[in-house]
Amino acid sequence: MSRALLRAGGAGAVLVLGVGLTACGSSAAEEVDITEKTLGAMDSYSVGDQFTATEALSFPVLYSEHPNYPIKDDWLFWQELTERTNVTLEPTIVPMSDYEQKRSLLVGAGDAPVLLPKTYPGQETPFVSSGAVLPVSEYLDLMPNFTDKVERWGLEDNLDTLRQEDGDFYVLPGLHENPWQDYTIAVREDIMAELGLEAPSDWDEFRDVLRAVKAAYPDMYPLSDRFNVPTPGGNFLNIVAMTFGTSAGWGYDDATFDAASGEFEYTGATDEQRDFIEYVASLVDEGLIDPESFTQDDDTAIQKFTTGRSFAISTNAQTIVNDYRPTLDTNVPDAEVGKIPLPAGPAGDVISGATQLENGIMISSAATEREDFVAMMQFVDWLWYSDAGLEFAKWGVEGTTFTKDADGKRVLADDIDFIGLNPGAPKHLQKDFGFSNGVFAYGGPTELLQSTFSDEELEFQDAMAEKESLPLAPPYPFSEGEREQATLLETPLKDYTSQMTLQFILGQRDLGEWDAYLTELEGKGASTYVDLVNGAADRFAEANG
Amino acid sequence: MKDSRGYRVFQIVNGAVLLGVVFVTLYPFLNIIAQSFSGETFIRAGQVNLVPLGFNTTTYQLVMGDDTFWRSYGNTVLYTIVATAIAMLLTTTYAYVISKRGIRGRGLLIGIAVFTMFFNGGLIPNYVLISSLGLTNSIWAIVLPNAISVFNLLVMKAFFENLPSELEEAAQIDGLSTYGILLRIVLPLSKAVIATMVLFYAVTFWNSWFQAFLYLNQQELFPVTIYLRNLIAGASTASSLGSGGGDLAQVASNVKAVTMVLTVLPILCVYPFIQRYFVSGVMLGSVKG
Numbered sequence A: 001m002s003r004a005l006l007r008a009g010g011a012g013a014v015l016v017l018g019v020g021l022t023a024c025g026s027s028a029a030e031e032v033d034i035t036e037k038t039l040g041a042m043d044s045y046s047v048g049d050q051f052t053a054t055e056a057l058s059f060p061v062l063y064s065e066h067p068n069y070p071i072k073d074d075w076l077f078w079q080e081l082t083e084r085t086n087v088t089l090e091p092t093i094v095p096m097s098d099y100e101q102k103r104s105l106l107v108g109a110g111d112a113p114v115l116l117p118k119t120y121p122g123q124e125t126p127f128v129s130s131g132a133v134l135p136v137s138e139y140l141d142l143m144p145n146f147t148d149k150v151e152r153w154g155l156e157d158n159l160d161t162l163r164q165e166d167g168d169f170y171v172l173p174g175l176h177e178n179p180w181q182d183y184t185i186a187v188r189e190d191i192m193a194e195l196g197l198e199a200p201s202d203w204d205e206f207r208d209v210l211r212a213v214k215a216a217y218p219d220m221y222p223l224s225d226r227f228n229v230p231t232p233g234g235n236f237l238n239i240v241a242m243t244f245g246t247s248a249g250w251g252y253d254d255a256t257f258d259a260a261s262g263e264f265e266y267t268g269a270t271d272e273q274r275d276f277i278e279y280v281a282s283l284v285d286e287g288l289i290d291p292e293s294f295t296q297d298d299d300t301a302i303q304k305f306t307t308g309r310s311f312a313i314s315t316n317a318q319t320i321v322n323d324y325r326p327t328l329d330t331n332v333p334d335a336e337v338g339k340i341p342l343p344a345g346p347a348g349d350v351i352s353g354a355t356q357l358e359n360g361i362m363i364s365s366a367a368t369e370r371e372d373f374v375a376m377m378q379f380v381d382w383l384w385y386s387d388a389g390l391e392f393a394k395w396g397v398e399g400t401t402f403t404k405d406a407d408g409k410r411v412l413a414d415d416i417d418f419i420g421l422n423p424g425a426p427k428h429l430q431k432d433f434g435f436s437n438g439v440f441a442y443g444g445p446t447e448l449l450q451s452t453f454s455d456e457e458l459e460f461q462d463a464m465a466e467k468e469s470l471p472l473a474p475p476y477p478f479s480e481g482e483r484e485q486a487t488l489l490e491t492p493l494k495d496y497t498s499q500m501t502l503q504f505i506l507g508q509r510d511l512g513e514w515d516a517y518l519t520e521l522e523g524k525g526a527s528t529y530v531d532l533v534n535g536a537a538d539r540f541a542e543a544n545g
Numbered sequence B: 001m002k003d004s005r006g007y008r009v010f011q012i013v014n015g016a017v018l019l020g021v022v023f024v025t026l027y028p029f030l031n032i033i034a035q036s037f038s039g040e041t042f043i044r045a046g047q048v049n050l051v052p053l054g055f056n057t058t059t060y061q062l063v064m065g066d067d068t069f070w071r072s073y074g075n076t077v078l079y080t081i082v083a084t085a086i087a088m089l090l091t092t093t094y095a096y097v098i099s100k101r102g103i104r105g106r107g108l109l110i111g112i113a114v115f116t117m118f119f120n121g122g123l124i125p126n127y128v129l130i131s132s133l134g135l136t137n138s139i140w141a142i143v144l145p146n147a148i149s150v151f152n153l154l155v156m157k158a159f160f161e162n163l164p165s166e167l168e169e170a171a172q173i174d175g176l177s178t179y180g181i182l183l184r185i186v187l188p189l190s191k192a193v194i195a196t197m198v199l200f201y202a203v204t205f206w207n208s209w210f211q212a213f214l215y216l217n218q219q220e221l222f223p224v225t226i227y228l229r230n231l232i233a234g235a236s237t238a239s240s241l242g243s244g245g246g247d248l249a250q251v252a253s254n255v256k257a258v259t260m261v262l263t264v265l266p267i268l269c270v271y272p273f274i275q276r277y278f279v280s281g282v283m284l285g286s287v288k289g
Helices: A001-006 A008-024 A076-085 A098-108 A136-142 A146-151 A155-158 A187-192 A203-216 A234-243 A271-285 A298-305 A317-331 A365-369 A371-386 A387-395 A446-452 A454-465 A481-505 A509-525 A526-544 B005-036 B040-042 B060-062 B068-097 B106-118 B123-133 B151-163 B165-172 B178-189 B189-208 B209-216 B224-240 B253-275
Strands: A057-065 A086-094 A115-119 A171-175 A184-188 A220-223 A255-258 A262-267 A310-315 A337-340 A357-363 A402-404 A410-412
Touching: A057 A098, A057 A371, A076 A086, A076 A371, A076 A387, A086 A098, A086 A310, A086 B224, A098 A115, A098 B123, A098 B209, A098 B224, A136 A146, A136 A371, A146 A155, A146 A171, A146 A371, A171 A371, A184 A187, A184 A234, A184 A317, A187 A203, A203 A220, A203 A271, A203 A310, A234 A271, A234 A310, A255 A526, A262 A526, A271 A481, A271 A509, A298 A310, A298 A317, A298 B040, A317 A337, A317 B040, A337 A454, A357 A371, A365 A371, A371 A387, A387 A446, A446 A454, A481 A509, A481 A526, A509 A526, B005 B253, B040 B253, B060 B068, B060 B253, B068 B106, B068 B151, B068 B178, B068 B189, B068 B224, B068 B253, B106 B151, B123 B209, B151 B189, B165 B178, B178 B189, B189 B253, B209 B224, B224 B253
Parallel strands: A057 A086, A057 A115, A220 A310
Antiparallel strands: A115 A357, A171 A357, A184 A310, A184 A337, A255 A262, A402 A410
16 A cells, blocks of 8 residues: 555655665664753653653744644644643645645755655655654654554554664654555445345455345445546555455555565465456456446445435445445435445455554654654654544544543534534534644554444444455565665566556456466566565564564 | 629628637636636536526625735735836836847847846745845735836837837927827827837736745735635645545535636726727828828
8 A cells, every 4th residue: 555655646756766865874774872852851851741841942843734724823632732741743734635745855855844644654765764754763762652562552563664784764654553444335225225125244245245236236336436536446456466465456565475485475466466367357357336437436336326326336434425425315315325344365464554554754854963852752642642642633522522421422512513523513623723634644443543434334334344365575675776676676577567457457458368467467577577576575684584 | 893702601601610710719618707707506517507506795795804805805806006106117127128129238138138038047046035135925926026027128129129110200300308108109009009018028927826926925915815825725635635624625526616706806997998909000101101
């Protein structure tokens, strides 16, 4: 996923190159003495402590401006944050639409604020070799809450996936207590009920459901999907492939780890990939998927679904409430729409384990020159990783924006609206108070994550919680030379695989030509790439035990 | 004289084709206007074409009640006016100088300008330059770097070169200084090209967002284009990346439509007023053979 995200930011690629050229030549592994950098730091700060700087401090932070809640100076968030921590944040405001590009520019120009939030795992890689960002893993002793959560939630393996060739990681990711699957398929539940169908538990049953719908409603597309930009079949191929033990769609990764042999294989050439393609091709072949399903834009797919012309569509918790339900209610009055639990596949009843890491914070390496470096790390630890900080960022101030009932359940104040909790209320938790802001509030304990979920979503999440999470592949951080070579191979391979996957699925190419396809992959350097990956993985395993 | 049959057929076909082009060009715009007056559910269902469905003006009231929108709007107006004024001053004077064939160093001056058409320092060096000059987070970062568009400069130069030199010679004999000639003779005769340049510059500055994106870090300085871009591109970026955490940007399509209409409206209104200057033959009759 993270790699897909990185590549999706293609616009930033030129900039990223520039970073390597212009940033100063300080080595990433340089030792920095921080014993003197304790201005404003607390002498003893540990889990459960409220961080309060011993003197007033301010930290520059890069801020992603969300179109739905434009930043305001008078947000309670800023005031209360300063009151609690004695820290003022100085935001450099960047429109969310081009956040990545501006971040690359500022880092490249040596002008970046010290705190660089909303950095998705993988996006930090281009900055590592220039020494412009801090190897945060070396300073974890300053971050008791972070280390505590990693330990209690067993996230060491997840963190390993972030490590670079030198064994350090350069981004502090958001941490989730449990894997979290949001995306699945939404179906017309009224039609399911009418035809006496049960929610499918695996993909074969899913196919049976689509068949039954097709038989009863021959004019309807059983599945007509969205999320085709930038990757065709982004979500659908991703979730199907995941449960077939491979990857595709927006989760596609060129290398797949085969636990049996202990080696990486080229994803597009695995037997699992072939099984997965055969399955999806069978859906297309039987006319269960709209032929435009993998190419149409979101709006077209939504229109088909909300006017009753299709039965199923990809969804997450928000799109079902925002995109489908209101329009469907107007057009097809009796329609009911709901999420189905993610079906199981040949790889078992599984979800990805990689979802325990969220986007997080990169720190500019100039930070170690600040007199208040230690206090800054403590502050970051408190706001983004302590239970109190996480609750504050998401829900606000107890007694003002929310109250807790006897069971500890949080209740939003009556006059405040947030994702449909108090529709029509005069104020908004994000717009008027600055809480639940995507820059500061994410991750955390499952209880906190689910505290704003609707009952229907909670039910879905309970079903998801029973699934096993897939094991994580071992890390394979490339050296600089290897990365260059890998990048040259990666993109053409990925494009070709994705193109051929679609051709096989849509029946434009016969699956009988699978062997010819394997030879073609070979010609594009699939095994060279896999050798690079395996080499890097072995080297990393040796160096880091 | 009666038009020939073939000519009449040609006129009909011509008219039909051009009407088709007009329709295709106008359609997206009319569609956005219709959307801006429609209900959200109708837009989602793809039913809105040229006529608004579920007619309402609440979205207009909503967007127009947004301080951020108006502040950005004000910034855009300010940036456009100041930038166009500076650009016109610099472009006109530069073009006038390099249009004089006899002047020493003319080749160098043209060379310097044309060089920047083909080469530039790149993004990061430009940013470092602007930031070292202390221009970031100020209006000057927007209005200065692109003050001279070389293309416009060359168009103007060509126009000045075509002015009859006899006019200037006559003015010189009557005792006008170089500046007098420029201000009293050349500029009044150049209304056509000046109007065109004002329009080119104004439209460019009105629509530009990249400079502001690069050099401005405070929301109260953003022009409306940044606001609009964030509204539209921000929404699709987040969802296409499958970002989690309940931070998907869901902006209603009617809000987008209203913002687009309000943003293009002023610049659209400028066209009819400037259009009358797009006429040839300003020079006819000024020099008697």
